[in-house]
Amino acid sequence: MITKSIPNMFTLGNLALGMIAMMMALNEKYSMAAIMIIIAMLLDGLDGRVARALHVQSEFGKELDSLSDVISFGAAPALIMYMVTMQGIPDPIAWSATAIFPMCGALRLARFNVRKGMPGHFVGLPIPAAGGVLATLSLFHNEISDTYMIIAMLLLSYLMVSTVRYPNFKKVGLPKKVVIGAPVVIVVAVAIAVVFPDQISKLIFIPLVIYAVYGVKQSIERSLRRRKHKKKEEDPLHSDH
Numbered sequence: 001m002i003t004k005s006i007p008n009m010f011t012l013g014n015l016a017l018g019m020i021a022m023m024m025a026l027n028e029k030y031s032m033a034a035i036m037i038i039i040a041m042l043l044d045g046l047d048g049r050v051a052r053a054l055h056v057q058s059e060f061g062k063e064l065d066s067l068s069d070v071i072s073f074g075a076a077p078a079l080i081m082y083m084v085t086m087q088g089i090p091d092p093i094a095w096s097a098t099a100i101f102p103m104c105g106a107l108r109l110a111r112f113n114v115r116k117g118m119p120g121h122f123v124g125l126p127i128p129a130a131g132g133v134l135a136t137l138s139l140f141h142n143e144i145s146d147t148y149m150i151i152a153m154l155l156l157s158y159l160m161v162s163t164v165r166y167p168n169f170k171k172v173g174l175p176k177k178v179v180i181g182a183p184v185v186i187v188v189a190v191a192i193a194v195v196f197p198d199q200i201s202k203l204i205f206i207p208l209v210i211y212a213v214y215g216v217k218q219s220i221e222r223s224l225r226r227r228k229h230k231k232k233e234e235d236p237l238h239s240d241h
Contacts, residue, residue, distance in 0.1 A: 018072025073131025074102030136205035
């Protein structure tokens with residue numbers, strides 16, 4: 001019974017960090033709020049791997065994970081961005097952009113739960129990655145204008161519900177021995193993040209953006225290859241007679 005509960009404890013930890021991130025954002029502790037989202041991403045990456053390592057996967061765990069993700073990577077990053085950059089923007093625009101992000105995240109998760117994805121790939125930007133980008137992007141509010149922040153937020157929202165393919169690293173398993181050391185890794189990660197919240201958040205922003213852009217780049221290249229192939233087939237010079 002205890003073994004079956006271990007992955008769910010990681011998932012609930014993810015949810016709790018999402019709630020803490022929102023409370024920190026309301027208290028204007030934006031760097032720490034972003035750190036909470038990053039640590040929640042770590043927990044989210046571990047819960048499924050731990051479940052597979054312990055052979056305790058369940059539909060309950062899957063649904064709990066999705067519900068937690070809506071809070072931690074949908075609502076919480078949107079609130080952080082709203083608090084940081086949208087206070088001076090007309091309410092209808094600010095409210096709409098803030099609401100659209102978690103709505104698209106919820107649609108992304110619902111689609112993931114009911115449709116089989118492509119082997120080794122996600123269809124649409126995973127909500128943890130989108131939420132991580134948004135939360136860390138908010139820390140650049142002094143360097144990036146509010147208009148570009150809203151555009152980035154809407155672009156991330158679109159990518160979540162798009163058909164752009166992204167590599168799936170969640171299927172990479174963990175040996176059972178590594179699961180035992182997972183709490184230690186989390187404690188160390190939290191300690192480092194709390195000591196250097198601003199630096200760590202901005203550092204993590206880079207690989208997250210690379211991941212988001214990579215899927216778009218690959219999608220464009222695939223589209224161009226298909227067009228080129230179709231054009232060759234339609235070209236009489238390349239047709240068989």
